Amino acid sequence: MDYGYYPGCSMSHSARPYDVSTQAVAAAFDMHLHEIDDWNCCGATEYISLNKPAAYALVGRNLALAAQQDGNHQVVAPCSACYLNLRKANHYMEEYPKLAEMTNTALAAGGLHYDPGTLRIRHLLDVIYTDVGIEAIEARVSKPLTGLKIAPYYGCLIVRPNLGEEFDDSEQPTKLDELLTALGAEVVDFPLKAACCGGHMTQISADTAFSMMRRLLLSASDNGADMIVTICPMCQLNLDAYQGQVNRHFRADFNLPVLFFTQMIGLAIGLPPGSLGIGQEIVSAEAALAKIGTEPEKKPARKPRGRKRDKSIPMPRMESEVTHG
C-alpha cells in the first residue's frame, strides 16, 4: 500500500509521539508513506482568517507538489486540521472554478499548477480502518488492551464539515470505537466524542477553551474512562498539556492520560512502548497502562559522576557519592 504522506508541522513538534507511533504502525502493516517533498504548513485556522487567496495558495502548493510526486494520488494526513485544509481546498477548487483559477494564478508564480480533484485526501484513521482493515489488525493483536476503559475522541475536523465521501458519521462516529474494541479495549460511552477541544482558543480566550475541555474531561471521567484516545494533534495537545490548567481553573482533579490511536495499536500488537512515544505525554499514562501490564521503559539510571581526575585536595565524601569499582 503506497500513499503520499503529509505529516504537517505538529508531527515534528508537539505531536512527536503521534509521528513515531504512526511510523511504527505503518511499518508493521506494510503501509508505505511517502512524505511529500518540501511540503509547507497548511495554514491551520489562521491564514484563512486573514487572506483568502494566500490561504488557498498555501494549501495549493502542497496539493500541486503531492500530485507531481504521488503515484497513487492518495494523500494521507494524520492531523485533522491538515486533513481538513487539504481536503477542503481540493473540494472547493473543484466546486468553485473561480477559486481554482485564482489559486492556480498564484501557483503559476512558483511554476506550479493543480487540477482540482486529482488527489484523494484521506485521514490516517480512515486508511488504517478501511485499507489495513479491522480484521487484519485484530489478527495481529498479541497484547490485547483487555480491562482498559477508553473514551474514543474524534474531535471535529475528521468528521465535519460534510464535503461528500464522508468517512464516518458527523455527529456520532464509530470507526475509532470499532478499532479500539478490536484491540481488546473496553470503549466507554462518550457522547461528546465529536465535540470541540477549543482549538486555538487556549491562546486567545483561555476561559472559552477551558470550559470546553472541562466538559470533555468530565464526560470521559464520569463514564469511567481510564484514558482518552484521540486521532488529532490539536485535541491531544489541548487535553493533555492544558489539563493541569483546567484543573486549577475549575478546582478539579482530572487525571486522564490522552494518547494517540496509533500508540494503542502499537501496544496491542506488541511493539515496545518506547518505540511508540509512550511516556512523552504530560499527564502520565503509566498507571492506566499498568492495567494491561505495560510498563514504560525506565531510562538507565545516570552513572554517578566520577572524580578520578579531580586534582583538588581530597575531601570527605558522603556515602552516596562513593562510586564502586
Next chain:
Amino acid sequence: MVHTGVSNGFRLEVMEATPGGEALRTCLQCGTCGGSCPSSADMDHTPREIFAMIDAGMRDEVLRSNTPWYCVACYYCMTRCPKEIPITDLMYTLKRMSVRARLFDDSDAPDFSESFIGYVENYGRSFEFGLATRYHLTHKPLKAVGSGGLALQMIGKSRLSLRPTRIRQMDQLKAILAKAKTLEGV
C-alpha cells in the same frame, strides 16, 4: 429570511467573498447554528443574529462583533444548517473583512493569526515555540510566566523545538504568496 428588501452592498460583499456564500440568501433564521455552537455563550451575537444584521446592512456592528473571533471552527453549525449555508466559511470572511476595516477592538485574536502566519511566510512551517513566546510576551506578559512552566514541561518531553524548520524552496513559496496577495479583494 424575511429580507429587508433594501439593496444591500454589504451582504453582497460577504457572499461574494465566501465560497458558496450565496446560500446566505436562504437563511431561515431557525437558530440551529447558535444552538449548535459550543462558544455562542461568549459571543455578543449568535450566528443567526449576525446573519439578520448582515441582511439589515449593519456593516459596522457586524464587523465590530466578537462573534467570528469566538468561532472555534468545529463545523457543527455548518453540518446541521438545514439550508446548507457555509456558516464557518462566512465567519472566516467576516474575520478578514473586520481586519481590513480595522473595526474589531480586541487585537488578541487577529494578532495571534498574524504571528502564526509570520512564521509560515518566512519559514514555510509553523513554529510553536516562537509563536507562543512572541504572541504571549506582547499580549499576555503576565500569563506568559504561567505558560513558561508548560513550555518547560513540553521541552522536557521533547515536544517543543526551539528552532524553526525552513522548507527548501522558500523562494518559490514566497513568490506564490506574493502573487496571491495581489489577487481579489477579500
